[in-house]
Amino acid sequence: MRIMRWLVVLGLVGAGGLYVLARPAPLAAAAVADLTGDAARGEQVFWASGCASCHAAEKAEGEAMLVLSGGQRFPSDFGTFIAPNISQDPEHGIGNWTMLDLANAITRGVSPEGEHYYPALPYASYAKMEMQDVADLYAFLKTLPADATPSQPHELGFPFSRRETIGVWKLMFLSKDWALPGNLTPTAARGRYIAEAMAHCGECHTPRNMLGGLDTSLWLGGAPNPSGEGRIPNITPAKLGWTAADIVQYLTTGFTPDYDSVGGHMVHVVENMARLPESDRQAVAEYLLAVPDVQ
Amino acid sequence: MRVLLMIAAASAVLGSVAVAEEEDPFADAVEMRHGLMLQMATDLGKVGAMAKEETPYDAAVASKAAANIAAIASVLSMDQFPAGSEYQKATDSFALPAIWTAQDDFLQKIADLNSASGAFQTAAGTDLESLKAGMAGLGGACAACHKAYRQPEE
Numbered sequence: 001m002r003i004m005r006w007l008v009v010l011g012l013v014g015a016g017g018l019y020v021l022a023r024p025a026p027l028a029a030a031a032v033a034d035l036t037g038d039a040a041r042g043e044q045v046f047w048a049s050g051c052a053s054c055h056a057a058e059k060a061e062g063e064a065m066l067v068l069s070g071g072q073r074f075p076s077d078f079g080t081f082i083a084p085n086i087s088q089d090p091e092h093g094i095g096n097w098t099m100l101d102l103a104n105a106i107t108r109g110v111s112p113e114g115e116h117y118y119p120a121l122p123y124a125s126y127a128k129m130e131m132q133d134v135a136d137l138y139a140f141l142k143t144l145p146a147d148a149t150p151s152q153p154h155e156l157g158f159p160f161s162r163r164e165t166i167g168v169w170k171l172m173f174l175s176k177d178w179a180l181p182g183n184l185t186p187t188a189a190r191g192r193y194i195a196e197a198m199a200h201c202g203e204c205h206t207p208r209n210m211l212g213g214l215d216t217s218l219w220l221g222g223a224p225n226p227s228g229e230g231r232i233p234n235i236t237p238a239k240l241g242w243t244a245a246d247i248v249q250y251l252t253t254g255f256t257p258d259y260d261s262v263g264g265h266m267v268h269v270v271e272n273m274a275r276l277p278e279s280d281r282q283a284v285a286e287y288l289l290a291v292p293d294v295q
Numbered sequence: 296m297r298v299l300l301m302i303a304a305a306s307a308v309l310g311s312v313a314v315a316e317e318e319d320p321f322a323d324a325v326e327m328r329h330g331l332m333l334q335m336a337t338d339l340g341k342v343g344a345m346a347k348e349e350t351p352y353d354a355a356v357a358s359k360a361a362a363n364i365a366a367i368a369s370v371l372s373m374d375q376f377p378a379g380s381e382y383q384k385a386t387d388s389f390a391l392p393a394i395w396t397a398q399d400d401f402l403q404k405i406a407d408l409n410s411a412s413g414a415f416q417t418a419a420g421t422d423l424e425s426l427k428a429g430m431a432g433l434g435g436a437c438a439a440c441h442k443a444y445r446q447p448e449e
Contacts (some may be wrong), residue, residue, distance in 0.1 A: 061439070230447055245347040253434030259336035259343055261437035270438065271400040274431050 022167025023271045024110040032099045032133055037139025045137040047275040048198040049126065053268035057149075068093070069147040074120055076226050078212065079156030079290040089146035099138045107134065109170065117164035118154070119173070119212070128176055128197035173213035179206075180219065180291055190288025193278055199272070204232050204265065221294030225264075232264075236240075238293040247285035248278070321380035325388050328375035331367050338363045341432075342419055346430050349407040352423040361419035364433070365412040371405045373398070382446040389446040397443075411436035 052060075055068040070085040087093035094102070096149070097112065104110045109123040117123065159165050179196055183189075195201045205216045207223040222234030234240070240249070246257045251273040256260035263269050273281055300370040344350040345357060379385070381392045394401045411433045418429030 059443075139390055243347075245349065249343060249347055249430070249448040253343075253430040254438040255339060255344075255430070255434050261434060261441050263438070263441045263445060267438045267442040271435070274435075 013267060016284050022164070022166065022171055024108070024114050025115050026108055026110045027100065029100055032103050035099065035132060036063050037135035037137070039136070039139040039143050040168045041133075042136035042140030043282065044276060045129075045133045045198065046140050047272045048138075048194055048280070049129075049137070050199060050268065050272050051086070051137075053265075053272065055086050056058035063151055066144050067147050068141075068144060069149040071149065074201065074226070074277070076120065077226065078160040079154060081118060082152040084151035085147060085149050086141070087147040088142065088144055089148050092148050092150050093146060094141075095146055097134055102138050102141070103131065103134045106137075107131075111168070116163045116170070118163075118166060119169065122200040122203050124174055125197060125200035125203060127174060128178070128193075130197075133198075167211070169211065172211065179214075179216045180287070181276075184290060187283050188286040188290050191283035191285070193286065194276075194284050195287050199237070199269065199284070201235075201269075218294050220288075220291050227278070230264075234294055235288060235290050236294045237289050239295075240288075244282065244285040244289060246277070247288055248281045251284060252278075252283045307397065311328050319386050321377060321385035321388065324375055324377050325390075328371075328390075329387070331375065333368060333438075335364050335367050342430070343427060345423065346427045349357045352426070354420050354422075357426055358416065358420035361412070361416040365409070365416050368405070368412045371408070373402075376401075376419055391444050391446055394444050399445055401440070404436070404443070407439065408436040 046105070052068065054072060055070055056065045056072075056076070057067065057069050058072050060067065068087045070083045070087075072083045074081040074083070084181040085093045088095040089097045097105075101112045104112070105117060106123055106126040107129055108127070109117040109119065109121065111117060136196065154161075178192060179202060181190055182194060199293075202214055202219060204215075205220045205223060206216070207218050207221065209215050220235050222239075223232050224233050238248075242257055249255055250262065251270055253274070254267065254270040255260070273284070300428045325420060341350075341360040342357050343431055378395050380388055381390050381394070384389050413431045415433045418425040
């Protein structure tokens, strides 16, 4: 009986401890205090990071990609996420956010109200972003139009509808370590930064464990498609079997080595990569060829 | 007797072929559009190898390939996409039903391919740098249609 009671107390302390640890951990204000953003550089960060691929309206093309009114649906094992409005509208978007608010949202997954965001916003990747890039991105977002479309609530079942549960997920899966660690050539290191910190290639191409965390031991080894149909391909070097020139051409034009064209969600990624300088696509190719093979 | 049996067997085989064709009235259309798509891919292979600098730039070969793509683009129409010849209803078809529910947009995608391949024809014949730059616009026209109207393969 005594033992039972102890176990209960220990359990409560443990749960309390976990709860404390799993509380949202925003950045200190100093993290961005001395930074000024450059909107032109921020535009590159914006495309490299694929913000518009998720936050533009469903089926938006061309100029409409810059209207970040939200509304796209993202099915997952936990329910359906609906991308919010992040346009410059002060009421329905993020028009009155500070640079610190943006940095907290995309690198820590913490809202201005101090709540956790779901990792459907790929902050597990953006956590590796340089603060200067966030500042530049902030400056670019400021140049974009406002749109008054209200954000929709997500369609999630209990317990995932409770944002507190995300804290535990973050403790387990939020890390600033590279998936491909170690010293790389300057070109491959640039490619790693683009692929892992910004373009979040792993969020689609790497399988997840039961709790929705990326299994980094199978990095880029292919994964079920969260929309339910087909698989997202294994793009580790031996399985892909492409040269660096093949990869660069794919990321520039969307043509595979047999001149079929890219499909599915990868179309957006190619559109984004095509807007970066050629040297950046070469960097991604070099990085991709340095990733360990997954069978 | 042997002969009779053989005739019976042969007509059974022929009969089953006829039945199979009856079951899939879209076989010709699907085959035709696959052939057109594959020919575009083959011509792209020629200019793509130049863009990747795997083969030397040759203005005549590049222009011919680009002209072929433009010619095929001009042939694409609803003729190769009869209503109902869709994914999981017609054999080997990966065409999505949206082609018929959003037909105006699908036709727009064909028109876009015609403009993109027209522009590419000029670029491909100019020099290697223009060819390289032109590939992205053409690829965008293929991908935009595939994204909306083609079921990705497993």
